[in-house]
Amino acid sequence: MDTPAIAEARLQAEIDALRAQYPDTQDLYREVCVVLFFRHGITPTANKLYQLVRKGSMSAPAEALTRFWETLREKSRIRIEHPDLPEPLRDAAGEMIGALWQRAQAAAQDALEQLREEARAKVLAAEGVAQAATARAQEIEQALGVARQELQTMQQQWIDAQADLARAQGEVTALQRQVDAGTAQRRELQDGFNAAQQRLTHELEQQRAAATAAEERHAAEMKRMLLDVDRERVNVTKFQKELEQARRMFADLTELHRQQISEKQQQAEGLRQRNGELEGSVSELRGQRDQLLRDMDGLRLLLESLSAAKTARVRPVKVNSAGIAKANRSKRTP
Numbered sequence: 001m002d003t004p005a006i007a008e009a010r011l012q013a014e015i016d017a018l019r020a021q022y023p024d025t026q027d028l029y030r031e032v033c034v035v036l037f038f039r040h041g042i043t044p045t046a047n048k049l050y051q052l053v054r055k056g057s058m059s060a061p062a063e064a065l066t067r068f069w070e071t072l073r074e075k076s077r078i079r080i081e082h083p084d085l086p087e088p089l090r091d092a093a094g095e096m097i098g099a100l101w102q103r104a105q106a107a108a109q110d111a112l113e114q115l116r117e118e119a120r121a122k123v124l125a126a127e128g129v130a131q132a133a134t135a136r137a138q139e140i141e142q143a144l145g146v147a148r149q150e151l152q153t154m155q156q157q158w159i160d161a162q163a164d165l166a167r168a169q170g171e172v173t174a175l176q177r178q179v180d181a182g183t184a185q186r187r188e189l190q191d192g193f194n195a196a197q198q199r200l201t202h203e204l205e206q207q208r209a210a211a212t213a214a215e216e217r218h219a220a221e222m223k224r225m226l227l228d229v230d231r232e233r234v235n236v237t238k239f240q241k242e243l244e245q246a247r248r249m250f251a252d253l254t255e256l257h258r259q260q261i262s263e264k265q266q267q268a269e270g271l272r273q274r275n276g277e278l279e280g281s282v283s284e285l286r287g288q289r290d291q292l293l294r295d296m297d298g299l300r301l302l303l304e305s306l307s308a309a310k311t312a313r314v315r316p317v318k319v320n321s322a323g324i325a326k327a328n329r330s331k332r333t334p
Contacts, residue, residue: 026067
């Protein structure tokens with residue numbers, strides 16, 4: 001879908017191309033009026049023209065706009081004048097050609113508006129599909145590109161129809177000059193005018209048939225687009241269901257993971273408590289071990305003291321025994 005910035009850039013590019021083709025300021029403003037009104041459906045204003053062209057004074061776009069509307073009104077009104085032609089016939093012929101011109105313009109404008117509405121509807125539908133399923137965005141953009149190309153083709157056909165009407169006006173003008181040649185050729189000119197009118201009617205019928213065919217083609221295209229949208233909507237619904245199922249599975253896995261973490265935390269808490277109990281037992285055993293070591297040290301000291309005391313008692317006995325033995329030996333000697 002073209003954003004306003006893209007549409008403005010495209011319009012500016014067209015105007016830049018017209019600058020090279022129409023160096024005259026009034027001609028450039030006139031062509032810009034034609035592009036805005038007939039190609040983009042924008043009613044031209046003096047401020048809008050000056051903002052887009054920015055050439056000449058502020059009175060230049062106003063003057064060009066006035067001439068554009070006068071030319072458009074003049075083309076929408078056809079007058080047949082001749083001094084020898086009855087006034088009722090002139091008025092009837094002019095009104096008939098003017099009515100045909102207005103009807104042709106109205107039909108072309110309606111067809112263009114309908115095509116624009118269909119294009120807008122396609123763009124909106126494509127945007128909805130793109131927002132719902134990004135995987136299909138490129139296909140929708142391609143379809144929109146085809147629709148835009150067809151719209152441009154229809155716009156060109158509408159411009160060609162205007163050119164055909166302008167050529168028909170030229171033929172009517174030629175008939176008017178023939179009427180001016182003399183009253184003797186009036187019936188012949190009238191027959192030529194009728195022939196031109198028939199050709200114009202035939203061309204209008206052909207254009208109506210072309211417009212009808214285009215409407216049918218676009219209706220078929222719209223039907224196909226709607227079928228694509230329905231298919232995409234089904235795919236989106238399926239995707240949403242799968243996404244919801246995935247979300248539920250993720251929620252279940254998350255809950256299972258949370259439960260497992262809770263169990264692990266409970267096990268860790270139990271191990272922490274058991275570790276605390278074991279550390280208490282180890283501390284108690286260490287106390288008992290230290291007490292046994294102290295008891296053993298006390299026993300060792302006691303044994304050492306007892307051993308020292310025993311040694312001290314044994315030494316005097318040995319000395320006394322030696323003295324007694326010596327005394328006995330001296331008694332026995334004569």
